[in-house]
Amino acid sequence: MRRFSWFNATSLTLGFAFLYLPMIILVLYSFNASKLVTVWAGFSTRWYGELLQNEEFLDAAWVTLQVAVFSSTLATLLGTMAASVLVRSGRFFGRTLFSGMIYAPLVMPEVITGLSLLLLFIGIGLDRGVFTIVLAHTTFSMCYVSVVVSSRLSSFDRSLEEAALDLGCSPFEAFRLVTLPIIAPAVISGWLLAFTLSLDDLVIASFTTGPSATTLPIKIFSAVRLGVSPEINALSTIMIAIVTVGVITASLITKRAAVAQQRDEQAAIRSV
């Protein structure tokens, strides 16, 4: 055991304060009874109630939810397909280039992704709205899905799929009946990751949206420019909660699957 030291305690406190102090303040003030953001006037859930009366915010929430569900589903589909091709098909010409290109959006500045998508949508004459945000979110979140899924696939025993083929499955059936159930935890956590990414994206959404569709982050951002209101604090607290639950669930699913796999492997070794 390491001894307690003042240095360790201080750096831990400072680090976590740096990370979480702003959020804690935001969450605290969302329960503030006063209309003034900077003055504490006692505990109240009043702003949560008022939030539910605010049509604009509710509309924006509905748009955001739609975008997140559709784009994360689409991204999971595409990302899983990309991962299985990259992990499985062995060496083909340009494989390294392809896998590099899949991961590029991870490091690409969002402004550039947003701008290039905007140019594309204008170029092909697509009306900007919910549909274009879905497309844009799918574009950048599918690479996250493909990272998660391909790391699971690379430890997947290929002979399971061969066994399925051998027993009469077509390649698609083998994927659906054997591969997919086994990698399902990775696929689900990929979906959750894409979902939370879409939920809190501001930059790409504001590039690709039109007047008909305003997502929550856009709404909050424009509202804040007129001054911070306690309602926004309440809204942000709800979003923090959703994102936290999403991320924790995703990592729990992945972790539990890994633990189960390890347990099975150890059981296998012991019994041999």
Place this chain on the structure above:
Amino acid sequence: MSQTVFAPWDDPTQKPLIQFKGVTKRFGDFTAIDNLSLDIFEQEFFALLGPSGCGKTTMMRMLAGFETPTSGTILLSGQDIAPVPPNKRAVNMMFQSYALFPHLSVWDNIAFGLRRGNSSKDEIAQRVEEMLRLTRLEKFSKRKPHQISGGQRQRVALARSLAKAPKLLLLDEPLGALDAKLRQDTQFELMDIQEKTGTTFVIVTHDQEEAMTVASRVAVMDEGRLIQVATPPEIYEAPATVYVADFIGDVNILEGKAHQAGDKVEIAWADGELPIRGTTARTFAPGQTCHFAIRPEKVTISTERPDSANVLRGKVIDIAYLGNLSTYHVRLGNGTMMKAQTANTRRLANRGITWEDDVWLSFTDTAGVLLEH
């Protein structure tokens, strides 16, 4: 009633189930299978034996449909199987890792292949129950693969691959993960199941003992070629080359020059030693280099000079006591090491011979085999 010997390979009227015709398989620059031809007959238990990397697994994967030959054809019941994908072949495979589906129960694993066909629910259930009985797994049908032992898993894999009643069953190192005792039991179980179902089995193994135990014929492979294809006794008693003699079992090999008279050959193998007298059906040119291979159990060790066709003198260097057998490592006059084996038929027998003893080694003139290379 006389038992007819199962030997379709000696019967020219028999049609082989599998024919490899000049099959070559290359992976890039590497030639895994080199212009190989082979016939395997119905109901055979055929073993592909060789060190790792000799191409035996590639042959099996070509039969299963996971690889296609670079050139040459493979016929199954007279039909070229190259264009047939794995899921359309009447061939099933038992994988080295068993490849059991971890998310399905034992029952569902066995039923998996049957569900891909047109069988009704009742037919599937009936067949699965039959397979569970055959492999004695009735009690475990509800369990998941990670809840059963290695031996049971191996039987599930076998049941799953036999469920569709394939024409041909491929077994890729099926017993590799089992311990020695369980392995032996399972070998006999495999033979039993093979006889009961009448399925043709092709087994890949690097374990010569396993191949000898289970197989009707053994193919010894090296570097993508077949070195010898024969029954286990033939492989052991009449190996075609030094490689086969050395790969299967224990052997003493002496190199020398042959001098032939009829079927008797004298081999001058060392200065100051009497030539070895052997018998062969082959013809050796006078003075041709040849190898004399003799199994340790065919060499008799004694303290008195025996009366035999071949007698050699030496000193005991080492004794390996194996319980049922003892192997004596004897150094001959010119430094050559030779092994002689005796069965310990009596308790504490043969304690007459010990380390550093001068002994006589003897063997008859038909005990060894003469090989060209």
